[in-house]
Amino acid sequence: MSRIGIIIGSTRDxxxxxxxxxxxxxxxxxxxxxxxxxxxxLKKFNVPIxxxxxxxxxxxKQYDDANVQEWSKAVDACDGFVxxxxxxxxxxxxxxxxxxDSLGAEWAxxxxxxxxxxxxxxxxxxxxxxxxxxxFSMPQLRNQxxxxxxxxxxxxxxxxxxxxYERANSLLAELEDAL
Numbered sequence: 046m047s048r049i050g051i052i053i054g055s056t057r058d059x060x061x062x063x064x065x066x067x068x069x070x071x072x073x074x075x076x077x078x079x080x081x082x083x084x085x086x087l088k089k090f091n092v093p094i095x096x097x098x099x100x101x102x103x104x105x106k107q108y109d110d111a112n113v114q115e116w117s118k119a120v121d122a123c124d125g126f127v128x129x130x131x132x133x134x135x136x137x138x139x140x141x142x143x144x145x146d147s148l149g150a151e152w153a154x155x156x157x158x159x160x161x162x163x164x165x166x167x168x169x170x171x172x173x174x175x176x177x178x179x180x181f182s183m184p185q186l187r188n189q190x191x192x193x194x195x196x197x198x199x200x201x202x203x204x205x206x207x208x209x210y211e212r213a214n215s216l217l218a219e220l221e222d223a224l
Contacts, residue, residue: 047224048081049073049217050123054130054141056088064203065162065192066129072213073127080221083123090116092144102149113147120151124224125158126183127217132163132170137177145177152181156223158216159189166191186219188212 051073053066066084073082091112097104106121108114131138145152157178161167171189178185190213197205 046079046081047124047221048083048122049125049127049220049224050083050085050120051127052085052087052129052141054087054128054138056138056140060088060131061162061194061198061203062129062131065160068203068205069127069129069160069190069213069217072210073217076214076217076221078218078221080224083119085119085123087141087144090119090144092116092140092147095143095147097147100149101147104149106148106150108147116144117148117151120148123155125156125220127158127160127220128174129160130162130167130170130174132161132165132167135169136173137170142177149181152178152183154182154184156184156186156220158186158220160192160213160216161189162192162194162197164194166193184223186216186223188216188219190216 051066051070053062055062070084093110097109106117159171161171168191175185
C-alpha cells in the first residue's frame with residue numbers, strides 16, 4: 046500500500062496550518078483508494094538547525110541527531126507528500142526549509158502537492174517550494190490549494206469555502222495517480 050505524508054510545515058504554537066493539515070487529512074482518510082495517508086506534524090519532530098558536518102545528501106540516511114533520524118524514517122516511509130505550508134515574508138517558513146534541507150535521498154523522486162495559506166493564499170511560498178523540490182527531482186502537481194487567512198478563517202476558525210472540498214479531492218486524486 047502506498048503512503049502519502051501530509052506535512053504540517055509550521056512549528057508555531059496555535060499555527061493556522063494545524064487546522065488546514067487536519068482538514069486535508071480528514072478528507073484523505075475518507076477516500077477509498079488503497080492509499081494510506083499519514084499526518085506528519087513537523088513541530089513534533091523538533092528537527093534542530095542543520096549543523097551536521099556530513100552533507101545530508103551524503104549521509105546515506107544515517108544522521109547524528111536522533112530527532113533528524115526519526116524525521117528521516119517518517120519521510121522515507123512515504124511515497125509522496127502534501128506540503129501544508131504557510132507563507133512567511135514572501136517565501137517558505139524557515140523551520141520547514143531547515144527540516145527539508147536536513148535530509149537528502151528520502152525526498153528523491155517522490156511526488157508532491159502543495160497546500161498554501163497566508164494573506165495571499167501562500168502562493169509565493171508554494172512558488173519558492175517548487176524551485177526547492179526540483180533539486181531532488183520531485184514530480185510536482187501543477188494544481189495547488191491556497192487558503193487566505195482573511196477569507197477562509199472566521200473568528201479564528203478555519204472555514205474553507207464549499208468549492209475547496211472538490212478542489213482538495215481533485216488534488217489528492219491527482220497525487221494518488223502520480224504514485
